[in-house]
Amino acid sequence: MSAPASAEPTPADRRRWARYLVEERAEGSVYQKLAARRTGEERDILLSLADAERRHEQHWLDLLGGEPKRLPQAGIRSRLLGWMAGRFGSIFVLALAQSAEARSPYDTEQYATPAMRADEKIHYEVVRGLAARGRRRLSGSFRAAVFGANDGLVSNLALVLGIGATGVSASFVLFSGIAGLLAGALSMGAGEFVSVRSQRELLASTEANDDAHDSAADLDIDENELALVYRARGMDEAEALNRARRIVTAAQAGVRATSTGPIRTAGDDHEIVGSDWTAAISSFLLFASGAIVPVLPWIFGMQGTAAVVVALVLVGIALLSTGAMVGILSGGPPLRRALRQLAIGFGAAAITYVLGLVFGVGAL
Template sequence: MSAPVAHPTPRDRRRWAQYLVDERAEARVYRNLAARRTGEEREILRELADAEGRHEAHWVGLLGGEPKRLPQPSLDTRLLGWMARRFGMIFVLALAQNAEARSPYDNEPYATPAMVADEKVHHEVVRGLAARGRRRLSGTFRAAVFGANDGLVSNLALVMGIGATGVGAPFVLLSGLAGLLAGALSMAAGEFVSVRSQREMLESTGHSDFVDASLPDLDLDANEMALVYRARGMGADEALVRARRVVEAARAADRSQPYRRPVDPVEEHDVVGGAWGAATSSFLFFASGAVIPVLPWIFGLEGVAAVVLALALVGIALLATGAMVGVLSGGPPLRRALRQLAIGLGAAAITYALGLVFGVSVA
């Protein structure tokens, strides 16, 4: 525990007390997350909580003991704690990654160099844990998020362009519903083909049992199996060691059972996701996004009122999806949200302008 400073100012003490409660709250977040995990992830999260506890002890020492009154944790820390108790681990870790990247200790004269270094390491540790979850989500989540975003943008652009030509509200509604169905089917089919093709390509480059039955007959010294590993990028010495180990294992195996080599971890490719899951998610989320721009016409609005409400609803949805992608990717959520909004409304503005230019009068 750190020795108290001889004459700290009231401002120093308020700042240290804030650090104290924030470190304490962050430790609770990691312990809450650890309670919901098992194995190595649980141990890592507990170690992070213990490190925050050491930082907490540093500020208690500078304050000369536990203060009688403490401030509330910062809003970011309280929000993180609330989400840690209610939401999925991947989402919370992504937020924690952003929080660890904003360490206040870089310019804090009373923080030790070890504490500054700890915070930077914590960012990398949390980033690594979040990356595991992102890999597990990659296939279906990508289809879901981008399906919803495509539905929002493409159908908003469609109804804006059609509406600007001067046609009646029923025609705009039918066009929007047709765009929803056509787009959702197209997205699902494209996602299915994409994911299935990616899996097939990876399978063609992964583990093959073509040679396994012949492994016991290979020469240990002139080991052709080494060429297989060299062809995959290993150095000559490492490939020879691996090949010798594989052949020895094959010779030691029960000859009455066909021998199969263990699959190398690098050959696993479950992160691609399932084709049917990706296609279904893409269809549903495109449809859920594409229905939002036509809601005003579904409920009987038309003209300027329908256009303004559609823009407002889609704008909110674009901000939400952009912020979610930003959080889960470890980027700034506000910047991603505004970028998503600008792209979506920009596409709608262009098609609306084209509809005005090529507008027709329907008898």
Template sequence: MTATATPTDRDRRRWARYLVDERAEARVYRELAARREGEEREILLALAEAEGRHEAHWLALLGGEPARLPAPSLGGRVLGWMARRFGSIFVLALAQNAEDRSPYDTEPFATPQMAADEKIHREVVRGLAARGRRRLSGTFRAAVFGANDGLVSNLALVMGIGATGVSSSFVLFSGVAGLLAGALSMGAGEFVSVRSQRELLDATEPNAYADEALPDLDLDANELALVYRTRGLGADEARDKAHRVVAAAQAADRSQPYQRPAEARNDHEVVGSALGAAASSFLFFASGAIIPVLPWLFGMTGVAAVVLALVLVGLALLLTGATVGLLSGGPPLKRGLRQLAIGFGAAAITYLLGLVFGVSLA
């Protein structure tokens, strides 16, 4: 129920802010819809239409278009800019977080329907973002983990080697060797992992081995129901489905081999391509592992090289952590700081070990 109290100037300023935010969100959804087709486009346009209804609510309370409106928030402007230029999973992930911060639960001038809409919008956007995550999950997982592993492992390597007191050329050689060895190992390991996963899925997927026998099964007492029960259906549901399949097979042209309708297979899409995952893992590990080596590669030595390596790797760790946070729907800064703490923690341990070995070898 909307509030019946006389609105204050503060209330009107808040309504104007809501109006601007609703328009910005609707614009983002329309921009994303322009880059989509089919069902996803329809869903995004429906979301934009719903935001338009919310916009109309605030316009009605304001008595029409205000002479002056507040500027869109920084987050809204960034989201709109990304939607116009990328239309990617990142925008949907950010939109999901934005929908999670709806103020309508405690807004006395918002209707219960508006508050409910915002909760549903978040789930709709989550579903759209989940589709995108599934499409890139295999290759993206290899890319992010590859880059992060390259950053952390090679930073730890050069910190540990450098702490022993060896020459800068030896630190550079160790860093390049670590880059090549790690990238090859990551690429090969990812290829074997994804390929094995796909082979396992192939072995468990339904196949057409028994399809030619379907027309000869007893319509009322057939064992096809047992097959569906092994796939998780209940007894009644499995029996009904088996009855439909056998009836269709018997009604088909006996002169042509019966082909059962294909069942949906989404697992391979989630796992991704073995070659794609291996190539991403190799390239991104190498791109991450080269960063700690850059100061020595350009001729720097001593403390200056160490400090610059730490700064460069720290920025890269914050970036990879924030990216994972965005795509997972989590807080980007928190994920970035977590990556930073893990990477610097590993580097600190190997540096201390290098100091110990350096002293013992002196």
């Protein structure tokens, strides 16, 4: 509920209004910069959001009685978003903006209007919708990137720690780490090649062809028979019958029915599979980029406990980073996702390290 018109604002109120003012300007600037990097409907939506932020900005200007002589700086998050929006315009910016919109202070602000509170809730849903579009476009490649790099990090960390715990020499640990990197990366690449090639072949075998169209002029039976073809491909009975009638009529008239559009099955919305070689090379490089990290201390001549500690620190930073990125993209808390990733990775490494201690060289 808004404050009574007669309420005398305190200096604390005015400071708070000034802070709201700079935050609204910063958010509007983020949407403006994002809109400049997009076209079509997404651009129009972002520009509308920027206009709404300007309305909110004007509300605080009116309460302040005009532009203050001194204004506070926008928060670090808002400044970071503005910097990223001007340079990247990526899904990460939208995901961060979604998180920012979810924490509107206006629910408890007596000087904010009900319309402003409603706007903030709507903005959150709008930004979430835009972010969802980006997540759908990114989900396949991002999943593969996180999976490949994370698999390389965890598996090779577990390998070098497990081997190192047996008491073998540093050169043997290094050799094992490089062998694990190559074996894992080649396995990932080969697996992706076979997977994508098989999927492409499977989809190719299910694609509809034009045999039914080409035979339509020679049909000496009712068009209901042709309608069965379309019903088998997922159309409902009325639509299938209507399409079959148009095709038969056009074919008997000696023309091709080109206005019917492509025939698709109910489950034909397959994701774009992509190139098998591209998938294989990408998987190889992603796994290798993760698997090289735990081996770095031994590559640079370290050994013993020092090498183990440095490997854990490097892998820990990488796991926290990938976990935080997953959190940002999913709209969840980045810290929780980062700690979960770290716990899983270090948990797997700890198991192999303990096994290495149990079955150490001295026991062999």
